[in-house]
Amino acid sequence: MADKGNAGLIAMVVFGNAVILLCGLALFAETIWAVTDPYYVYPVLGATGKDDVFAGGWIGIFCGFSFFLLGIYGIVAAIKGSRTMLMVYLVLMMIVYIFECASCITSFTHRDYMVNTNIIKAQMLTRFSDNSSSTSIEVTNFWKRIMLERKCCGVDGPQDWVNYASTFRTSHMESEAPWPFWCCARNDNFEILNVDGCRVGLSPYVFTEGCFQHIGHAIDSYTWGISWFGFAILMWTMLVMFVTMYHYFTM
Template identity: 45%
Template sequence: MAKSDDCVHILQGLLVFGNVVIGMCGIALTAECIYFVSNPHGVYPLLKATENNDIYAAAWIGIFVGLALFALSILGIIGVIKASRTLLLVYIILMLITFAFEMASCITAATHRDSLTPEVFLKQMLERYQKSEPANNNDNEVTKTWDELMLQNHCCGVLGPSDWQEYTSAFRLTHSDADYPWPRKCCVLDAQGLPVNLDGCKLGVPGYYNSNGCYDAISGPVNTHAWGVAWFGFAILCWTFCVLLGTMFYWSGIEY
């Protein structure tokens, strides 16, 4: 009997520890997802314009899942310590529901990041950047976001300045090729925000225009956060699965 009691106490201790880890992971997941949806790199309008912002939806799910994991970890600890079948049954059911939501969040984040290709952003930029008659406010947001992106990252277009030369664009319809081979934001600017050498920029003289594209500045932060949301979530799910199995075993041994 004493040996059996010792085993029960060891299992209780492991389950309490497991739930403490789940609670801390829940807080960390919530913090990570809040940082992601706060749009720290300013690329959300571009994702929204592509009509493929499911990565942000996954992050929003992650926020609520993280809070749920923290709350349920407390419920689980109380249920284990009190050896309450009712509390643990509620814990198991709610944890399974939360588990399903987090699985959906992880899969969404892991799969949709692969659809954000250079071609997607190139099509969006060519169609919406400085559109003469914006169909909605999203077009203005796209223009503003691209301007800020090119200024902050010293880049031009998606793949480079040649984007504006090789493809038809809304920008080209209102700007002549001679005066505006590419937007002024592609020029190297001085402290006052003016081109260092406008003629050199127009002619594509190295040092007077930004020759690199902006795709890495967009995809880098998005992919980093998407992988963070996905793989940290999967790690939490693996740990939670083990704790759930232990809780079910413990619950089945509690006498009515």
């Protein structure tokens, strides 16, 4: 009966670690995708000094690969029945577990700070058209790109440029350019369809949707991959570690 019990525990440890190594590979790939910033929102996060969403991603890369290696090691340790190997496995897994907790917490808490229209709007109004620093130039290029590609204007809409003071307003009169012409609808050759129509705010010729939802979606996508998927792996890993510890003490 004891042998059957040990065999059952070994099977559980092997299965649990097989899931961990597969999840580790998935986490490794997903966090690499996040830190490469396919939505190109890093200029916005970097300009506020709250780019720890990506810091959490770099920690997640390390943890994902470590989970993969420790999953393999845990399977070998369980099959061999070595108490020394199991103890080393538990110690190393606890270290990686703590790092992954830091990754999840870091990314999620800083995501809450950035998903705030007032912070992003203040940054846009201050830095857009400001060529005095490389950071401001990056933020300006970001807004030009997202407004053109996503067919949006400002954070909440084109009225952001009219209702608030901005760096852009210091160099452009409201009668000539109430908002940047990157808010104007364009044809396939990227030529403005109707400059006067855009200037007076006619909806077919100016983008009336704000860009915040696109920025928020990008940050949420990174956070889900880094924090929530990482948190799910942590819950499973905790169960596997408990089973492994029970197996260790009953050997």
